[in-house]
Amino acid sequence: MSTAGESGKGVGGLSTAKRRPGRRPGSADTRGEIIIAARKIFSEKGFDKATIRGIAREAGVDPALVHHYFDTKDGIFVAALQLPVEPAKVVPLILAGPREEVGERLVRFVLTMTADPEAREPVIALMRSAMTNEQVVVMIREFLTAAVLNRVVEALGIPPVNMEVAFAQVFGVILMRYVLRLEPLASIEVEELVQIVAPTIQRYLGGD
Amino acid sequence: MSTAGESGKGVGGLSTAKRRPGRRPGSADTRGEIIIAARKIFSEKGFDKATIRGIAREAGVDPALVHHYFDTKDGIFVAALQLPVEPAKVVPLILAGPREEVGERLVRFVLTMTADPEAREPVIALMRSAMTNEQVVVMIREFLTAAVLNRVVEALGIPPVNMEVAFAQVFGVILMRYVLRLEPLASIEVEELVQIVAPTIQRYLGGD
Numbered sequence: 001m002s003t004a005g006e007s008g009k010g011v012g013g014l015s016t017a018k019r020r021p022g023r024r025p026g027s028a029d030t031r032g033e034i035i036i037a038a039r040k041i042f043s044e045k046g047f048d049k050a051t052i053r054g055i056a057r058e059a060g061v062d063p064a065l066v067h068h069y070f071d072t073k074d075g076i077f078v079a080a081l082q083l084p085v086e087p088a089k090v091v092p093l094i095l096a097g098p099r100e101e102v103g104e105r106l107v108r109f110v111l112t113m114t115a116d117p118e119a120r121e122p123v124i125a126l127m128r129s130a131m132t133n134e135q136v137v138v139m140i141r142e143f144l145t146a147a148v149l150n151r152v153v154e155a156l157g158i159p160p161v162n163m164e165v166a167f168a169q170v171f172g173v174i175l176m177r178y179v180l181r182l183e184p185l186a187s188i189e190v191e192e193l194v195q196i197v198a199p200t201i202q203r204y205l206g207g208d
Numbered sequence: 209m210s211t212a213g214e215s216g217k218g219v220g221g222l223s224t225a226k227r228r229p230g231r232r233p234g235s236a237d238t239r240g241e242i243i244i245a246a247r248k249i250f251s252e253k254g255f256d257k258a259t260i261r262g263i264a265r266e267a268g269v270d271p272a273l274v275h276h277y278f279d280t281k282d283g284i285f286v287a288a289l290q291l292p293v294e295p296a297k298v299v300p301l302i303l304a305g306p307r308e309e310v311g312e313r314l315v316r317f318v319l320t321m322t323a324d325p326e327a328r329e330p331v332i333a334l335m336r337s338a339m340t341n342e343q344v345v346v347m348i349r350e351f352l353t354a355a356v357l358n359r360v361v362e363a364l365g366i367p368p369v370n371m372e373v374a375f376a377q378v379f380g381v382i383l384m385r386y387v388l389r390l391e392p393l394a395s396i397e398v399e400e401l402v403q404i405v406a407p408t409i410q411r412y413l414g415g416d
Binding site for chain 1: 332335336338339340345348349352353357368369370372373375376377378379380381383384387388389390391392393396401404405407408411412
């Protein structure tokens with residue numbers, strides 16, 4: 001899917017090239033510059049209205065270089081916000097397999113992933129920002145809708161509100177387990193929790 | 209749901225009596241002084257270790273006066289954090305009635321209550337504080353467990369984790385409806401949402 005010229009290969013190394021104004025070729029900190037630019041653009045415009053071209057302009061680089069490093073707008077967003085997974089890659093894996101087990105696959109994936117603090121912390125940090133910053137709310141809502149919720153809704157042919165309520169259940173469990181740390185929820189094994197929550201998600205997504 | 213003793217009526221009026229050091233009788237701002245003291249004590253000690261005596265000492269008043277205004281420790285907590293309901297009064301109402309409809313009663317109550325911005329905002333403000341302040345986390349967790357979750361768990365004889373996951377579902381829906389404002393979840397009628405979410409809560413609380 002990469003549209004970038006592979007000619008940029010190797011430029012992201014350990015060179016200590018200094019910043020220069022204007023368009024830069026792939027200097028050592030180009031990837032970092034693009035990420036800083038992306039955070040600004042996503043925050044100002046939200047996810048839907050942000051473009052790779054606009055991010056490239058902000059970073060002072062060629063759009064092809066942004067494609068080279070991040071492939072898609074989803075990819076830049078995930079990198080800029082340090083999200084643990086790229087939905088475009090993960091959602092199809094969760095949806096593959098028997099429809100009657102989709103709830104279990106989804107819950108097991110999310111709970112296993114968030115059991116790792118390094119995967120979980122950026123997600124919680126983002127929710128923390130959303131609680132106090134309306135720009136972050138818009139950015140998250142648009143990304144979540146376009147990159148996660150709509151993909152599942154379309155693939156499974158379910159009402160959008162069902163997917164939103166399923167998301168609310170899974171996200172609520174993560175908040176209560178890792179932020180409020182209610183016991184026994186905070187200490188229970190992932191697999192035991194999967195058995196409790198999966199039937200709920202299956203009911204919302206199963207399409208019965 | 210007023211939390212103050214109704215006998216305190218009139219005392220909290222518009223008088224501009226100045227603060228005085230030391231123990232005060234029921235002056236115009238005594239109730240306010242107790243609330244300020246309660247916020248400090250709950251924040252420092254959490255809910256479980258806070259006492260009416262300690263709050264009274266902090267406020268420089270007699271403990272009987274704290275009882276007079278707020279009745280119980282639950283009552284002071286609800287008033288200090290401007291919570292919309294006092295769980296000791298609401299939980300029994302939700303639990304009364306047919307067991308096979310407890311999920312529907314609970315979801316309808318919470319969604320109806322939080323449809324009112326004045327009831328909802330203090331709850332969201334508290335969650336906002338919890339996301340960034342560990343003292344608030346402890347305070348909320350202890351109050352929620354003692355005043356809400358344990359009451360339901362004991363009355364219904366269900367595993368505590370079931371109630372925690374049910375709470376996660378309902379709270380998650382409120383977050384997605386009013387903070388992230390996902391559509392169509394943010395605009396759907398309360399009664400339609402009750403029909404979608406109630407079977408989930410019934411499965412967790414039904415004890416089948």
